[in-house]
Amino acid sequence: MDIPENERQPAALVGLNTGADGLHFEKSMKELAALASAAGFRVSGVFTQNLQKPGAGYYIGSGKIEEIRAYLGMTGIDLVIFDSQLSPTQLKNLSAALGAEVLDRTALILQIFGGRARTREAALQVEYASLQYMLPRLTGLHRELGRQAGTSGSMSSRGAGEKKLELDRRRIESRMAEVRRDLESVGREREIQRKRRAGSGLPMAALVGYTNAGKSTIMNGMLREFGEEGERSVFEEDMLFATLDTTVRRISPGGGKKPFLLSDTVGFIDNLPVPLIRAFRSTLEEASLADLLVIVTDLTDPDYRENLEVTVKTLSEIGAGGIPRLFVFNKADLADRGKDIGISVPCVSAEDAKITISAKDPADIARLADEIGRCVNRGRIFMRLMIPYSDGAALASLRKTSDITVLEYTEIGTLVEGALTESDAGRYRAYSAGT
Numbered sequence: 179m180d181i182p183e184n185e186r187q188p189a190a191l192v193g194l195n196t197g198a199d200g201l202h203f204e205k206s207m208k209e210l211a212a213l214a215s216a217a218g219f220r221v222s223g224v225f226t227q228n229l230q231k232p233g234a235g236y237y238i239g240s241g242k243i244e245e246i247r248a249y250l251g252m253t254g255i256d257l258v259i260f261d262s263q264l265s266p267t268q269l270k271n272l273s274a275a276l277g278a279e280v281l282d283r284t285a286l287i288l289q290i291f292g293g294r295a296r297t298r299e300a301a302l303q304v305e306y307a308s309l310q311y312m313l314p315r316l317t318g319l320h321r322e323l324g325r326q327a328g329t330s331g332s333m334s335s336r337g338a339g340e341k342k343l344e345l346d347r348r349r350i351e352s353r354m355a356e357v358r359r360d361l362e363s364v365g366r367e368r369e370i371q372r373k374r375r376a377g378s379g380l381p382m383a384a385l386v387g388y389t390n391a392g393k394s395t396i397m398n399g400m401l402r403e404f405g406e407e408g409e410r411s412v413f414e415e416d417m418l419f420a421t422l423d424t425t426v427r428r429i430s431p432g433g434g435k436k437p438f439l440l441s442d443t444v445g446f447i448d449n450l451p452v453p454l455i456r457a458f459r460s461t462l463e464e465a466s467l468a469d470l471l472v473i474v475t476d477l478t479d480p481d482y483r484e485n486l487e488v489t490v491k492t493l494s495e496i497g498a499g500g501i502p503r504l505f506v507f508n509k510a511d512l513a514d515r516g517k518d519i520g521i522s523v524p525c526v527s528a529e530d531a532k533i534t535i536s537a538k539d540p541a542d543i544a545r546l547a548d549e550i551g552r553c554v555n556r557g558r559i560f561m562r563l564m565i566p567y568s569d570g571a572a573l574a575s576l577r578k579t580s581d582i583t584v585l586e587y588t589e590i591g592t593l594v595e596g597a598l599t600e601s602d603a604g605r606y607r608a609y610s611a612g613t
């Protein structure tokens with residue numbers, strides 16, 4: 179992944195400013211450069227054009243195309259990356275007009291995901307999304323492949339080309355069906371794991387947020403402080419989309435505090451390509467099953483407010499809109515903005531819990547664990563119960579689901595005090611021993 183800067187393939191970037199929102203355009207271009215470098219390219223020239231509406235055929239204007247072409251000719255660069263998703267026609271036309279390989283934002287993100295997938299599920303999800311992206315763009319890609327292979331006249335005659343195209347199309351479709359089947363079987367395994375987790379009776383908190391916000395660093399901090407012996411840490415790195423799968427770990431803060439499950443998953447980004455959202459649905463949906471969303475933000479990112487909006491929007495798109503939220507403003511060691519957090523971010527409301535931390539500071543990790551514990555136990559009911567020895571099952575079940583603070587074996591039964599879930603409180607009301 180760490181190719182030295184001067185050995186990376188150079189690429190020119192092209193962005194279209196439709197004038198709707200200049201700030202957003204700037205951020206989008208900055209992000210495109212970060213994505214290009216995450217995919218292993220070196221950004222060389224950057225071209226922008228102000229146009230109210232992208233052209234249907236060529237996306238940008240003919241003058242701009244000429245300008246870029248001249249630049250490519252002069253520098254010998256043969257890769258051009260566009261800031262949004264291009265239609266199959268635009269892709270085909272631009273690659274012909276520029277005489278270069280053309281990638282759009284979607285292809286770029288797909289490429290990054292492809293290089294990062296570690297688990298079988300992630301690899302299958304990325305493959306599916308890539309095939310889906312390729313299918314309507316085969317003609318454009320073919321032209322590209324044909325040229326690269328230096329195919330000579332007779333071989334690339336129109337008839338042969340079309341037959342090959344049809345063959346490729348069918349091959350891709352059948353591979354897609356295969357991948358879909360494999361994904362379904364992985365999905366069944368995931369379902370079993372989910373059931374097992376639900377059966378543990380432990381509340382689940384999900385780390386979510388923009389890519390590179392520090393989710394995996396928090397997970398590892400938690401594992402170091404409160405993880406079970408021998409549990410593996412997760413991959414954390416200063417790059418976009420370091421994490422592509424979901425890891426769930428049990429966190430036991432100790433000191434009479436109830437353990438909880440914590441999940442770490444793939445990060446969000448503005449305009450995450452639709453095929454990827456679809457392909458990663460099952461991974462992203464883990465968040466929609468959580469009792470608490472721990473929304474992590476990088477305070478040092480000047481765009482952290484916009485990133486939060488994107489995160490909140492994506493969460494509601496995957497059906498996690500109604501889950502209680504804890505906003506974590508991270509990397510406080512690098513930023514001196516502790517004061518203004520949460521005040522001017524419209525998507526953070528008064529009901530949301532908030533905390534500012536540095537994921538690198540063990541004391542902050544402990545504070546965060548406390549806060550998560552408090553949030554996942556919110557809505558619980560404090561009760562004092564006398565459980566007769568004849569109902570051993572009740573005690574066993576309560577131990578799993580409740581935050582028990584007192585437990586005494588008396589002559590008439592077991593005295594239990596603790597925070598019960600609402601349903602347990604109803605179920606065991608008969609054993610109530612006053613408060």
Ligand SMILES: Nc1nc2c(ncn2[C@@H]2O[C@H](COP(=O)(O)OP(=O)(O)OP(=O)(O)O)[C@@H](O)[C@H]2O)c(=O)[nH]1
Nearest residue numbers: 390391392393394395415416419420421445509537
């Ligand atoms: N100084 C400092 N660096 C941090 C902090 N939290 C995370 N980082 C760094 O930020 C980078 C990204 O952290 P990750 O934990 O990989 O981010 P992530 O949210 O899991 O990112 P993706 O998996 O790509 O979505 C890493 O280089 C971390 O070491 C923090 O509180 N302070």
Ligand SMILES: [Mg+2]
Nearest residue numbers: 393394420421
């Ligand atoms: Mg991560």
